Amino acid sequence: MTDRAAERARSYYRALDEGDYDALAALLAEGFVHDRPDRTIEGRDRFVRFMREDRPQKDTGHRVDAVFEAGSGTGDRDADGTAGTDRERVAVRGRLLAADGSAITGFVDVFSLVEGRIERIETYTD
Template sequence: MASASLVRRYYDALDDHDYDALEEILSPGFTQHRPDRTFDDREAFVRFMREKRPNPDTSHHLESVVTADDRIAVRGRVTDDGMTLFEFADFFEVTDGRLARLETYSR
């Protein structure tokens, strides 16, 4: 699967609360580093998104997606009822057709 399609599926899975689809596109060793926390594996990340996500009713609006081989950069906004809560920049790495690493920055 093309890298841009893979990351779009990632955001769709989050917005649709489709945690089975989310788990399928993340490698077992998936990690996410963000300013407020780090997830060291796919299981911890999916569990957090399913059970502890602070505001599960948000949507991700992608402003730009830039791909270079196995790396993808995404700039976007998280909204709730059409209001922007924050902007983000996500940097993904793909391994064996799955998302393996994510660095997230927000403001």
């Protein structure tokens, strides 16, 4: 795992928790996709707008418990099945916390990064 990919993942949560939507946008690739249990959000601008304006709870925090190497390399495939570019992957295990510090849910986010930008996040919750 590269330190860069892990730091980008941590920066993602920091931007969300601090409501720093410019920083959030700067971390994401233009064609960013977020696959989550309740929906799929496609496009950087659409995702940032959802987080800024439409997410059900904005006063939450993310507690990162662990960051894991999830693989990388040129053998990966893009969503359309074609050979992928070099990408980095990390998985983050953590908890989404309410404003009072109580746990809302546990999660694992799998990040795919290309050229240092977050291209995709797949979220799994308990």
